[in-house]
Amino acid sequence: MSESAAKGRRVIRGIDVSGAHPVQYRFAHARGGNRHLTVVFADIHAPDDYGWSDGILDNLCSNILWIRDRFDGGNTYYLCRDGDFGIEQSVIGLIQKVVKALGLTSDDVTLWGSSKGGSAALYFGLRYGFRNIVASVPQLRIGTFVRNMYPRTGRHMLGETMPEDRVRILDSVLTDLLASDANPDAHIYLVSSPQDEQYATQIEPYLGLLQRYPNFNFLFSESPHITGHGKVTQRNTPPLLGIAGLLVEGISPRLGITRHGYEEPNADRSGITGFLTATSIVQTWLAPPVVTMPLPHDPLLVTGVPLTGRAPGAVRVSIWENGDYLASAPVGPEGDWTWKRKKPWSVGEHTVRLFAVDGNGIQSARTDVTFTASDRITAPQAPDDTSAPEHYFDTERARVTLLPPLLHTPEPGQQLLAISIRFTGASNAATHVGFRENGVLLGSCSVAHDGRWLWNADRDWHPGMHTVEVVAANEAGEASPPATITFAVIPVSGQ
Structure with missing residues (x-):
């Protein structure tokens, strides 16, 4: 399924179900044959749990992969659910499949996000060796942060009681990576501000670890217009987009030698086309309703x-x-x-x-x-077993002049619960419809002036196959040949 983003860029929706957790994504092809991939992670307030998806990245020339942070109904920082980090494996599996399908390497990828999306960009970038990381106002001690600030997310990630050992594990996932100098050649672009209420606890204590990276870039914004965490990224969006534009063009600002014009207009797209088709959110094997x-x-x-x-x-x-x-x-x-x-x-x-x-x-x-x-239709009357005499529906005694009634429901062969059986249909020129099984009248209902009728079959149906004859009749003593429907009744659970 595709949809149009801002400025006409086509966005393709998909879902990768190859891992333990289904991962939903959106994808946009590169412009002009650009050979780069930007992976976008969502902040906690992102619409529909897709970050930066309102067209703000539309001028980027790179391929763009937006990943949704919605697993089992909640946010997870793309990492864990109830302390189980299987979500991380499903997310990195999707990223690696897209990188491979595009014929790229980890050096051709930029991971991008703000707030919890920034934490994810930093984590996946450091742990899995991606070259470029753009993280705006991330949290580096995730466990403590979600426990104290977003307990609903904390319970989703750590379990209902948010046990202290799981909080400590989640606190350490990023700081341990930094302390171990994971992915030392990464180009890291981190945005923060002293006006961010999270800066003193989530960023400042770890700047020493970050500064050991030779390609670490710190965008420290002291604008008086920044009044809190959510404003930092807003005030720094233009330079962030400028960095992104350089990165997808193969230019890394800290390097003395840069690469420009990283494009291949005639690149083979069969790999990514095949992946997008196979993981499309719309699949033909699931029958339409x-x-x-x-x-x-x-x-x-x-x-x-x-x-x-x-x-x-x-x-x-x-x-x-x-x-x-x-x-x-x-x-x-x-x-x-x-x-x-x-x-x-x-x-x-x-x-x-x-x-x-x-x-x-x-x-x-x-x-x-x-x-x-x-608003001018008369509804069919409710079931009424005495609404018409039994002889109305005796096709041996009545004059057979009407057409058989048209049956809408049940469908032939349909399996139905014993408590939810309803017959519906239409019959022109009739006033009543009767229902027989093995020659015994089960009930009847009247026909509305537009020919529609319904009968809620509230009676004791034994489990198994049933064949019911449906006969239309009018007050002149005329009846139709029976229409026959066969269906199965299954018992209600627990009975």
């Missing part, structure tokens, strides 16, 4: 009428209209889903777009359903 009600161009009431369907293999169905998100409908264990809008539909035609989502976040192709919402 089926909508069983309404049928295409079916008239619906503006209120109270649900959308129903099936989406086997999915955990939820995402529902949209005109590009706006409406809701997510959970999918039951048998693949059934239903959703009823809380507020009325506007009168007129609606086209709703749906897609299925599995447990890893993979999406299906899209399904569109078009219907007309009206």
Whole structure:
């Protein structure tokens, strides 16, 4: 799936599920054949957990990989969940796959981030040997910081009680790397300010370790307009973007000899194209959702009428209209889903777009359903076993002149819970619809003036296969041949 970023740069969405944790990403191809990759990590307030994704990096010539920090519903600094650092391995696995697919090396990569994204850029850059690291206002003692400042994130990363031993481990991951002189040739660009309330505890005590790096660059901003942590990056965005532009052009400001014009317009893109296709967030193996009600161009009431369907293999169905998100409908264990809008539909035609989502976040192709919402439709009456005499539906005694009713639900062969069986359909020229099994009348319902009917089959259904005959009738004593539906009933869990 792709989307347009600012200034028309095409952004491709994907998800790498090869590791222990699915990693969601966005990717933009380089301009002019540039042979560089910028990897962007998110700060804690980044929209949708993607950092610097509002078009501010759009003028960079490099390939750009944005990585989402959302794992099991929370932020993780791209490192750990409940003290388990499996997330780190999944994240570095994605980065290394993209680097390989582009035919690049670690020297051709810049890791970029601010706040917790800066911590991630510094950590992954030092530990895994990437050449360029741009870290704005990072936290270097992560464990103490999340415990004290963001306890919700701390509990997500360290466990509900945030045990002290895990806090110490997380505090040491960056400082130990610096103390060991990991990746000594890295070009490190760190941004901070004395006006940053985190500077005294998170940066200043470790400047000595950073200054041992020969290519360490410290951007220390003392602007009086900086009033706190969040303002440091904002005030330093132009020089940060300037550094990024130099790096992706192969120019490292501290070096006496620089490399410029690092481009290969005719480079083979087959590797990255194959990777993006294989990890696309939209996959054909996940079936798109089926909508069983309404049928295409079916008239619906503006209120109270649900959308129903099936989406086997999915955990939820995402529902949209005109590009706006409406809701997510959970999918039951048998693949059934239903959703009823809380507020009325506007009168007129609606086209709703749906897609299925599995447990890893993979999406299906899209399904569109078009219907007309009206405030002039009379709803079908509720079930009423006495609404029509039994002889109405006796096709041996009645004159068979009507067409068989059209069945919408259940679907043939569908598996249904014994407590949630509903018959829906349409039958023109009829006033009632009856339901028989093995010659016994199960119940009946009336038909609305627009021909629609429904019957909630609230009765004791034994588990197994059932074949039900559905007969339409009118008050003149005319009946239709039966329409037959066979489906399976499965017991409710625990019964």
